[in-house]
Every structure is written in structure tokens, then in C-alpha cells.
Amino acid sequence: MLPAKLQRTLDAFAFFTDRSERIQALISIAERFRPVADAVAKRPYPETAKVPACESEAYCFPVPRQDGTLDFHFAVDNPQGISARAMAVVLAESLSGAPLVEVVAVPGDLPTQLFGPELSMGKTMGLTGMVAMAKVAAQRALTRDNPAP
């Protein structure tokens, strides 16, 4: 099962039959991007938070909630990294507070589901890396909460 908010986003994107509709929706999503608050992370951001192979220099900051779930915050340093900002908004809005097992189950091809099949390999890798960072953080939190016997 996917996080409910993410499922709703994917359902909405599934209705797009025209590439320009999908693009405009993603641009609108990217416009909701906000910089990471100083309370979450301050520059220079640690290399451990950097999304590997993301040329938009994205950083992922998972912050534990009281209920054991995670809040996800993303920084995108490339001022032209509009796709990375769109992906950051989707992930932050739909995975924050979601059950960790559902975050871990987010499909690796989420960027393709959102952006369509015409992404470059590099762009796909960067966006997939953002998804992977969130999933790994959720998996680590799960393992902490449920250590192997």
C-alpha cells in the first residue's frame, strides 16, 4: 500500500493524456517548493544528506515525529532544478507522517510515473535518488524501532 497522499497524486496524474497537462501540473507543484528551515538544517549541508547523482544538488533531511513517522524536508541548490523541486514537494507533502512501511513501499519508478517516460537517464537517476533517500531513511527508522531479535 502506498501513502494515501501519494496515491491520490498518482491517481490525478493518471488522468493526464496530454504531455503538456502533466508538465504544467508539475510546474505548479514546483512552485510550492520552500527552502529548508534553519531549524531543520543549516548550510553547509552535510554530504550524508546529499542525494547521490542528483545534479540539481538535492539534499534530504528526514526528521522524526513523536509518533515514529518521519517528516521529509528537501533542499535543492540548483536554481534551475525545477524538476527536483517538483519531486521534493511531492515527496515532502505525501510521505511526511505516512506509515514507514508505506514509505518503504514507494515504487522506485515514481519519477517515471510522475514525469513520464521522456526523462534523461541522468535526470531519472537524480529524481530516483531522491525517492531512494526517503525510502532508506524510512527503512532505517523501521529497523531502529524493530531491531532484529
Add this chain to the structure above:
Amino acid sequence: MSAIETRGYAHPEVLVPTEWVAAHLDDPTIRLIESNEDPLLYPSGHLPGAVEVDWVRDLNDPVRRDYLDRDGFQALMRRIGASPETTVVFYGDKNNWWATYAYWVFQLFGHTKARVMDGGRLKWSKEGRPLVSEVPTLAPSRYEAPERDDERIRAYRDQVLTHVRTGGRLVDVRSPPEFSGERLHMEDYPNEGALRGGHIPGAVNVPWARAIVPEDGTFKNAAELKAIYEGEKGLKPDADIVAYCRIGERSSHTWFVLTYLLGYPRVRNYDGSWTEWGNLVGVPIEKGA
């Protein structure tokens, strides 16, 4: 004299500054072409009058791994209203990485009336110049394209293998970890699209973006470029040089630098690059820095 003409390039005419572009926005002999990696950028705002040429939808064959053929290029040029006399000016994101890729493909069809806007989107945006979302409506042209010529500036795998066996020079423009074969290992992280890591034997590693001034995305001057490619890496201007990366896009940027800014006469881009070489059975590979 513009700043570009003071940089000592072999062919400074291939670059135009943002001021020149701003002064030619309404020039009917100029067609501005934006080529990006990020598919959201052009729709979110582009130079007034600019058309988009997308590397996937417009420059690649939709079925085979190859570029568009004569008919495809002709249809593209007609769609963007370009004639053989039209000067196309490329610009884009990532320090003109994809703009030079499109430039290279256009040269496969011999459209030499082509320029690159120095600094690309980054410099234009930093200067506070206008971006618009309106897509221009252009009257189709009657462009007659020649057959694609892959001989001069494109290298195929068998040619590269011969090149390696005869001690030819190669420039690997990927990042040092890609060059060395070191794997960026991370759980759930996708691999590089190749079964083997490393580089083609004999290649020197010059990451493509070293040719760029990071603050504004412009190209470094000729002396700085020579210091990198010749002083540091030992390339000879008259050598037969093959540039490659992962799929031939970053290396087209280096092809542009070596060919036009430094004036090397024999540079080819191996667009098969590491996604082909790193998956080929039995070809030689070197690892390490």
C-alpha cells in the same frame, strides 16, 4: 570587441553573448533554440521567441538507438520555421550541456549557421532578462535537409576499438568516480546503466564542466582551457581525439570546446559512450584514476 573575442578562441564566432541575443530577439534571420535536460524548464519560461528542441522527442530516433534521420531533421527544421539561411542560436540549462548536444546533432546535418549563447539560461536569468511562457507560432519552412554525415564528428564502437588499439587519445568527460569505476553504492540506488565500471583504456579524465566558469556558466578562456586539456592532460591539438561520457551528451559539450574554442580539427563524439562500452562483451576496460 565583445568579451568573447578577447578570450583567444579559435572560432569565437560560434559563441554569442546574452547582450547580442537580447538585441536580436526580433531578428527574423535568427531562431533561438532552447535545449534542456529538465523538461519543465522551457514550459516554465523561456527567451521570447525561442522554440524548444527536446533531445528525446526531437533529436532521437523513437525506436532505434540513433539520432533522427534526414527526414526527421527536415521535419524538425520545417516545424521551427528554419531555412538554410537561418542562424540557429542554442542555449539551455546545465551550462549549455544539452544545447551543445543539439548543436552537435545539427552539425551531423551540416547546418553550420549555428551559435551557442554563452552562459545559457543561467547567465540570462542571473542578468534579470525576460522569460516568457508563450510558445511562438511559426510558419513552417520548406527546409531541404541533406543526408546525415556521421563520418567527421561521430565515432562508432568499432572505430573506437581501433582507436584504442592504435593508441589514440580519448577524453572521458564523466565524473572521477565514474571514470575510476568506483561504485556509488547506496541501497535501492539505480546503477549506471552498465555492467562494468571503469573507462576506455588510454582515456584521460576531464569532467566536462571544468570548461565552464561556474558562477555564470560561460566558457573559460582559451588559455585556461589549454592549461587543462594540454598542460594538465597532455592532449595535442592535431591528434585524433574521441570524447565520450555515458550516452554522448556531456561529451558533445567537450567536443564543442575542443573543436571550436581550441580549434582541434579532428575530434569525434562517441555517443555510444559508457552505456555501450560498459556493456560490450570482451572489450578492454581500465579501472582506477
